[in-house]
Amino acid sequence: MTVSTAIARLNAADQDFARHLDHLLSWESVSDDAVNQRVLDIIKAVRERGDAALVEFTQRFDGVDAKSIDDLILDRARLELALTRITPVQREALEKAANRVRIYHERQKQDSWQYTEADGTVLGQKVTPLDRAGLYVPGGKASYPSSVLMNAIPAKVAGVTEVVMVVPTPRGEVNELVLAAACIAGVDRVFTVGGAQAVAALAYGTESVPQVDKIVGPGNIYVATAKRHVFGQVGIDMIAGPSEILVVCDGQTDPDWIAMDLFSQAEHDEDAQAILVSPDAGFLDRVAASIDKLLPTMERAEIIEKSINGRGALIQVRDMQQAIEVANRIAPEHLELSVADPQAWLPQIRHAGAIFMGRHTSEALGDYCAGPNHVLPTSGTARFSSPLGVYDFQKRSSIIFCSEQGASELGHTASVLARGESLTAHARSAEYRILNEKGN
Structure with missing residues (x-):
């Protein structure tokens, strides 16, 4: 079996970089x-x-x-x-x-949780599985x-x-x-x-x-x-797309490690996506060499080859700051911060399903046994979605208890707003609970 890669090389400094990146990221789960x-x-x-x-x-x-x-x-x-x-x-x-x-x-x-206001009104939230x-x-x-x-x-x-x-x-x-x-x-x-x-x-x-x-x-x-x-x-839970990994590296991690990290997601599926972002052009060359060296040793080499050639990329950026900007633009399912001080960059990460910190933290650990959930938002949905968790199996009910005084006070406000919306029954329902001047 002969396998070879022709992974895309992009440069953030190029005028048409945004267009090329959008094309690389485009994927839709379309049912014919x-x-x-x-x-x-x-x-x-x-x-x-x-x-x-x-x-x-x-x-x-x-x-x-x-x-x-x-x-x-x-x-x-x-x-x-x-x-x-x-x-x-x-x-x-x-x-x-x-x-x-x-x-x-x-x-x-x-x-x-619940809290009680001065007039005895109780508000809260009931969490139920x-x-x-x-x-x-x-x-x-x-x-x-x-x-x-x-x-x-x-x-x-x-x-x-x-x-x-x-x-x-x-x-x-x-x-x-x-x-x-x-x-x-x-x-x-x-x-x-x-x-x-x-x-x-x-x-x-x-x-x-x-x-x-x-x-x-x-x-x-x-x-x-x-x-x-x-x-x-x-x-x-979600409609998940193909698995993704984005590695941000300062160029100091072993290139074989990075190549294998990219493979770890590429081997899932021909449509999986593996991307490396680095300001070090020489490091990107070394990782490309590692990819070519290691690919023939992989059991799922043909799948990896199609994934890497079809949707993979090595992206050169100006500096680490721009690398973080590209990462936020991609909003990946898995983000590896393979850098010397990942904690320093963490505050700037806005969009990622899971963030793997440091050179020794491979994404594969998260798939199996680190502890956090491996069911993660894909296809850029980390911009508005979160990993699967306990909160996905709980629902919340609002709790409202009005004391006599509280119902009267809130009734005035509700009445004005309800009549402003021409919902008279709403208004009168609230008004029935308003205390008269004698307090009854």
């Missing part, structure tokens, strides 16, 4: 009409025929010889069995990662036990009563690591279904699959399209 219609048909079938449709689609799409929905249900005992089937080293790694993820997310928990969350996990060769931990543990920390996992098992292939991760993370129920049909089942419920309040987890174009269509019926 055929995919869209197929997903709508699947959702309709699941809504109308429930379990029977799930069994039929699983037979057709996944090649699973399922006679009934019972063949697609894994109980808690099966998850516990998976723990005995993985190696002791794998179990230790899963448990250590799970513990770190749990400790980190415990700090995100929000508590209810979702009743039930649905976790979609890719199956077959694309199996990610780490994603199980990252999606299920925050839900459990938030206090979600039941976490329901769906995972396809193409041709009956069961990934024991995924099931072991589900056991460790506290998943309550598992259904071996996937695709748009699994999303529809979670959103609307069937005779066996319970309806959930929110669906989280990655999937292919059919899963993403289905999540778009069921949003509103249930909540969703």
Whole structure:
């Protein structure tokens, strides 16, 4: 197998740099009409025929010889069995990662609060976990036990009563690591279904699959399209694009390290994006040489090659200040600050899903076991979105209690504003509570 790279070289000083950068970053998750219609048909079938449709689609799409929905249900005992089937080293790694993820997310928990005003009026906020969350996990060769931990543990920390996992098992292939991760993370129920049909089942419920309040987890174009269509019926985490990494380096890190960091995201997908920004032109040359040297040694070399050649870039900037400006413009999913003093630059970072500080902090640590969530905003959405967390599995209710005096005082204000909007019933509803001059 012959692989070679022709990674794009950009210079921020060039007049057309902004145009080239915009072209490099452009990516849209577009479902063509055929995919869209197929997903709508699947959702309709699941809504109308429930379990029977799930069994039929699983037979057709996944090649699973399922006679009934019972063949697609894994109980808690099966998850516990998976723990005995993985190696002791794998179990230790899963448990250590799970513990770190749990400790980190415990700090995100929000508590209810109230305060009382002078007239006795009480205002506050009540924080309540979702009743039930649905976790979609890719199956077959694309199996990610780490994603199980990252999606299920925050839900459990938030206090979600039941976490329901769906995972396809193409041709009956069961990934024991995924099931072991589900056991460790506290998943309550598992259904071996996937695709748009699994999303529809979670959103609307069937005779066996319970309806959930929110669906989280990655999937292919059919899963993403289905999540778009069921949003509103249930909540969703996000519509994620290809994985991304942006490395900002001062030129002093080992170029082999940086090349491998770029590979770590490029190997996910031909559409994944790996970008290096540095003011040191010579360093960019050395990293390019490392890419060419190391690429033939990679198991997923062909995927990396297509990703690097199609959407990768080495960008030269004037100085570190401009490097930070470019980073904020890109708003990457993963940002590595591979510099001598990353803490000094941190205040200037405005847009990034996760920030990896210093030369020794590879993005890969965040994917598995550092603690923070690896479900992150992509495609520039870090400008307005955040990593998945405990807060995604909690909702907030406002609390308003008016004392007699408080209702009277607020009634005057509400009356004026309501009549200004010509909403007379609103005004009179408030006015009924206004005390007369005698205080009754």
